[in-house]
Amino acid sequence: MPGMDSEFDRDTAVTLREPGVYDAELSAGWTIIQAVNGGYLLALLGRALGDALPHPHPFTISAHYLTPSVPGPAVVRTETVRTGRTLSTGQASLFQYAEDGTEVERIRVLASYGDLDALPDDVRTTAKPPAIPPREHCLGPSDGPAPIPGSSAITERLDIKLDPTTLGWAVGAPSGKGEMRAWFGLADGRDPDPLSLLLTVDALPPTSFELGLTGWTPTVELTTHIRCRPAPGPLRVSITTRNLAGGFLEEDAEVWDSADRLVAQSRQLARAPRG
Structure with a gap:
């Protein structure tokens, strides 16, 4: 089990107030451009559901982002929808407070949880790892990509080395291909686990940068499938966009x-x- 010496674990911590209700504090350390990062928020909600449901690991979790989240207090309300022998399903919503004290719903998720360690070892796949140059030949924020307007606090908490072929946007020459590939880890060295994978899928620069667009790319809906417990060490992430139409x-x-x-x-x- 990861310890609370990791900033990720501290900042996704939830405190049980009463059955199904958790208090949380959204950290300013996970903001990007204008708002708190969606993957960080998904991990926080995932932690609350992991506490509320009888099974430990997220298998699939779908989130609808309703309003932008901001650093500060939040409340997570969970509900158990169904409990089975190998899977349990629950839903959760994250709320923050408006100036008049009323609750504003930020995110609503529906998730199924199980036990990754109980899954069979059989794998039949045509998927192949992304072709990324060795980590020492990839580039991170300290290597000088062009800054993006607004907060980039999250980059200080991540260890990301981007494939140079997906970094044209940083030098004013986007490829137009809608691809982003990188080596990924947490800056404090915490090894990946099923919960941190919920952050990983939404932590790279958006593919829209390589399409020649700059600025905030707010998530409307995000569905994540966790397939197995990750081995220790760095991850490789590949993100592609095939279709931009109608402003989405x-x-x-x-x-x-x-x-x-x-x-x-x-x-x-x-x-x-x-942009």
Whole structure:
């Protein structure tokens, strides 16, 4: 079990107030451009559901982002929908407070939880790990990509090394391909686990940057599948967008662990930036 010496674990902590109700504090350390990062929020909700449900690990979790979240106090309300022998299903909503004290719903999720350690070892797949150069040949924020307007506090908590072929946007020459690939870890060295994978799928720069668009790309809906417990060590993340139309785009993410296993998949619908 990860310890609370990790900033990720401290900042996704929830405190049980009463059955089904958890208090939380959204940290300013996970903000990007204008708002708290959606993957960080998903991990926080995932932690609350993991406490509320009888099974420990998220298998699939779908989140609808209703209003932007901001640093500060929050309340998570959970409900157990169904409990079975191998899967349990629950829903959760995160609320913050308006200036007049009323609750404003930020995110609503529906999730099924199980036990990853009880799954069979049989794997039949045509999926292959992304072709990313060795980590020492990839580039991170300290290597000088162009800054993006607004807060970039989250980059200080992540250890991301981007494939140079997906970094054209940083030098004013986006490829137009809608691809983003990177080595990924947490800056404090915490090893990945099923919960942190919920952050991983939404922690890279948006593919819209490589499509020549800059600015905030707010998530409308994000569905994540956790396939197995990741091995210790760095992850490889590949995100692609095939279709931007009507002001919206999809991002399909794959996360691979150090043992060359596909450990997480996701798809999100996001509003395209206007840049």
